[in-house]
Amino acid sequence: MATETLTIGKALNTGLRRALENDPKVVIMGEDVGKLGGVFRITDGLQKDFGDQRVIDTPLAESGIIGTAVGLAIRGYRPVCEIQFDGFVYPAYDQIVSQVAKMHYRSGGKLRIPMVIRIPFGGGIGAVEHHSESPEAYFSHTPGLKVVSCANPQDAYVMIQQAIASDDPIVFLEPKRRYWEKGPVDLDAPLADAYPLHASRIARPGTDATLLAYGPMVRTCLDAATAAAEEGRELEVIDLRSISPLDLTAAYESVRRTGRAVVVHEAPSNVGLGAEIATRITEECFYSLEAPVLRVSGFDTPYPAARVEEEYLPDIDRVLDAVDRTFGW
Amino acid sequence: MAKGDPGVSTRSRRAAPRSRKGTGGDPELVQLLTPEGERIDSVVGPDGTVYSVDFTDEEYRGLYRDLVLVRKLDAEATALQRQGELGLWASLLGQEAAQVGSGRALRTQDMAFPTYREHGVLYCRGIDPIMPLGLFRGVDQGGWDPNEFKFNMYTIVIGAQTLHATGYAMGVAMDGKTGTDDGEAVIAYFGDGATSQGDVNEAFVWASVFNSPLVFFCQNNQYAISEPLERQTRVPLYRRAAGFGFPGVRVDGNDVLASYAVTRTALDNARHGQGPSLIEAYTYRMGAHTTSDDPTRYRIASEVEAWQAKDPIARMKAFLTKQQIVDADFFAEVDEQARRESLHLRERVLAMPNPEPVTMFDHVYPNGSPLLDEQRAKFSRYMESFEGSAH
Ligand SMILES: Cc1ncc(C[n+]2csc(CCOP(=O)(O)OP(=O)(O)O)c2C)c(N)n1
Ligand SMILES: [Mg+2]
Numbered sequence: 001m002a003t004e005t006l007t008i009g010k011a012l013n014t015g016l017r018r019a020l021e022n023d024p025k026v027v028i029m030g031e032d033v034g035k036l037g038g039v040f041r042i043t044d045g046l047q048k049d050f051g052d053q054r055v056i057d058t059p060l061a062e063s064g065i066i067g068t069a070v071g072l073a074i075r076g077y078r079p080v081c082e083i084q085f086d087g088f089v090y091p092a093y094d095q096i097v098s099q100v101a102k103m104h105y106r107s108g109g110k111l112r113i114p115m116v117i118r119i120p121f122g123g124g125i126g127a128v129e130h131h132s133e134s135p136e137a138y139f140s141h142t143p144g145l146k147v148v149s150c151a152n153p154q155d156a157y158v159m160i161q162q163a164i165a166s167d168d169p170i171v172f173l174e175p176k177r178r179y180w181e182k183g184p185v186d187l188d189a190p191l192a193d194a195y196p197l198h199a200s201r202i203a204r205p206g207t208d209a210t211l212l213a214y215g216p217m218v219r220t221c222l223d224a225a226t227a228a229a230e231e232g233r234e235l236e237v238i239d240l241r242s243i244s245p246l247d248l249t250a251a252y253e254s255v256r257r258t259g260r261a262v263v264v265h266e267a268p269s270n271v272g273l274g275a276e277i278a279t280r281i282t283e284e285c286f287y288s289l290e291a292p293v294l295r296v297s298g299f300d301t302p303y304p305a306a307r308v309e310e311e312y313l314p315d316i317d318r319v320l321d322a323v324d325r326t327f328g329w
Numbered sequence: 330m331a332k333g334d335p336g337v338s339t340r341s342r343r344a345a346p347r348s349r350k351g352t353g354g355d356p357e358l359v360q361l362l363t364p365e366g367e368r369i370d371s372v373v374g375p376d377g378t379v380y381s382v383d384f385t386d387e388e389y390r391g392l393y394r395d396l397v398l399v400r401k402l403d404a405e406a407t408a409l410q411r412q413g414e415l416g417l418w419a420s421l422l423g424q425e426a427a428q429v430g431s432g433r434a435l436r437t438q439d440m441a442f443p444t445y446r447e448h449g450v451l452y453c454r455g456i457d458p459i460m461p462l463g464l465f466r467g468v469d470q471g472g473w474d475p476n477e478f479k480f481n482m483y484t485i486v487i488g489a490q491t492l493h494a495t496g497y498a499m500g501v502a503m504d505g506k507t508g509t510d511d512g513e514a515v516i517a518y519f520g521d522g523a524t525s526q527g528d529v530n531e532a533f534v535w536a537s538v539f540n541s542p543l544v545f546f547c548q549n550n551q552y553a554i555s556e557p558l559e560r561q562t563r564v565p566l567y568r569r570a571a572g573f574g575f576p577g578v579r580v581d582g583n584d585v586l587a588s589y590a591v592t593r594t595a596l597d598n599a600r601h602g603q604g605p606s607l608i609e610a611y612t613y614r615m616g617a618h619t620t621s622d623d624p625t626r627y628r629i630a631s632e633v634e635a636w637q638a639k640d641p642i643a644r645m646k647a648f649l650t651k652q653q654i655v656d657a658d659f660f661a662e663v664d665e666q667a668r669r670e671s672l673h674l675r676e677r678v679l680a681m682p683n684p685e686p687v688t689m690f691d692h693v694y695p696n697g698s699p700l701l702d703e704q705r706a707k708f709s710r711y712m713e714s715f716e717g718s719a720h
Pocket of ligand 2: 551
């Protein structure tokens with residue numbers, strides 16, 4: 001078994017390479033994905049090895065990228081589209097919501113759009129406006145789309161391949177501030193045996209309260225759990241992995257044990273994923289709850305200037321503050 | 330300060346007048362100052378328009394000063410980013426002439442809609458060059474009042490501002506502010522890459538259909554990050570205008586005189602009610618896309634060197650020297666001013682305070698919102714809960 005230590009970025013790159021090798025119908029398309037290898041180098045070296053018919057630098061137009069990918073999909077290809085930054089997906093929003101998401105339904109199941117839309121998302125890199133957004137709720141609210149996010153190199157490597165192999169259109173959210181985090185990746189395990197794409201997983205077992213997160217906030221929650229353990233409190237961390245559909249089976253089981261739950265995401269709280277998750281946990285686990293399900297999130301403002309993003313983003317202190325509040329109820 | 334109203338100022342030509350259609354090298358390019366610093370008296374554009382400028386010596390010197398200053402301030406910003414004082418910087422290096430030429434062609438009443446790279450135009454509009462540095466330092470969203478300076482905020486989302494410019498121009502026409510010498514015109518800046526965006530093409534349609542008083546000013550710097558022009562177009566960009574029903578012209582964007590002349594003409598046509606036009610300023614991005622970019626991954630050194638020979642400032646300097654419209658101390662004096670201003674800029678950037686975190690709740694809505702008021706109050710209490718908190 002070949003296990004290597006890779007960053008999340010390199011794991012994605014390796015997963016994309018695997019997908020290109022395994023299926024001649026897989027094509028990568030986006031702005032600067034060719035020679036440059038993408039602004040985050042996630043497609044580094046792929047055009048050199050697979051040619052510019054399979055790794056395509058597109059004209060600068062997001063609606064064009066997704067719209068033409070729909071046509072390629074109808075033609076039998078499996079387009080993997082890169083949107084350069086979260087804040088630049090909106091020119092493609094119409095194509096994604098009105099076309100990509102609904103094509104299978106409108107065709108009575110005759111057309112499939114096996115497309116992956118990769119988006120580096122979230123803050124924490126000190127960027128200027130439009131480069132730090134968390135648009136997951138917009139897509140999760142859209143029937144016909146699936147939305148996932150990876151939080152570690154192993155999942156990055158496997159989930160990107162599973163997403164490409166899936167017949168659903170999938171918005172694949174990459175935690176850009178975590179691209180450089182390292183971890184072991186088993187490169188040889190067969191995809192068929194891999195943990196399912198749309199299933200959540202316990203990232204750290206605990207007994208006293210349950211933290212729920214996905215993407216970049218999984219690391220924050222794990223760090224919070226480490227800090228809490230030093231104070232004698234054992235927090236369970238659940239990496240949701242799939243944002244739509246949500247898999248909350250592990251969450252329900254966990255909350256029935258702990259009686260306390262905190263949902264953590266970077267996106268603003270108003271009408272966000274936290275609301276959905278808290279509602280479902282409340283509906284399923286009402287009699288086990290010792291406190292209401294709390295949310296820790298970005299505020300309901302546009303993403304602020306870089307020098308105050310630390311205060312905007314949920315951090316260990318805010319997560320533990322919420323945990324404390326569940327105990328003080 | 331170069332104003333240069335053709336026909337108003339006194340002539341000061343010393344070179345033998347020459348006139349031609351385009352230039353020898355590229356018949357499609359309007360050029361009034363060659364890379365060697367030779368003046369061309371007038372040039373006939375693709376639609377028969379005759380382009381020329383008639384600056385006083387003082388104005389020529391002013392344009393040179395502008396070019397040197399915006400380059401130096403830009404270099405200072407790049408240095409500040411390298412030293413960790415800015416998060417990012419998008420340098421205008423190489424595009425000074427396109428920006429100063431078009432920026433000086435604007436009249437006071439004209440409105441400009443920039444991208445994120447128009448530091449030279451911003452300078453010409455009289456805005457303190459520190460203003461955009463707040464955005465790139467990450468302390469604010471960019472500080473000036475767009476209406477006061479008739480220069481909108483920087484727009485990072487590619488192409489979006491071209492529609493805003495079009496709508497603004499429609500408003501100018503609806504207000505009856507066109508058709509006279511003191512009418513208003515609008516200019517929209519964007520890049521070669523932006524021409525692929527739906528928004529830009531929709532702006533072309535709107536401006537054409539509504540005959541808006543608008544100049545589309547495309548700085549074709551040959552790249553959209555790593556992607557060369559051929560990824561965006563198979564025809565010269567200025568020719569796209571014809572298909573939308575308005576005139577297009579390609580100007581040497583490294584020639585400040587020609588950039589001025591074509592922009593002034595296009596703006597005046599717009600203000601007189603003759604509708605939109607497209608200017609393609611043919612230039613080159615001499616530096617990286619931004620300080621985050623590594624251009625060695627996608628372009629070769631010899632290409633950059635070839636453009637170095639067309640430098641906008643060197644040719645203006647050669648012209649001023651040849652024509653003897655500067656005295657011995659002039660260039661040193663301009664350099665000294667640039668040095669002083671950039672040092673002053675640096676000192677002020679270093680002194681820029683970080684914003685108070687609670688200010689992130691400001692300006693989301695003009696009249697606040699109950700949800701945000703509550704979040705702000707909770708946030709303040711939370712910050713105060715930390716021991717020894719300065720908040
Ligand atoms: C809608 C959108 N998509 C992608 C980006 C990322 N991006 C920033 S600048 C740029 C290239 C722009 O090229 P061009 O229009 O030629 O302008 P230049 O930077 O060369 O001045 C890209 C793709 C963006 N800012 N907005
Ligand atoms: Mg460009």
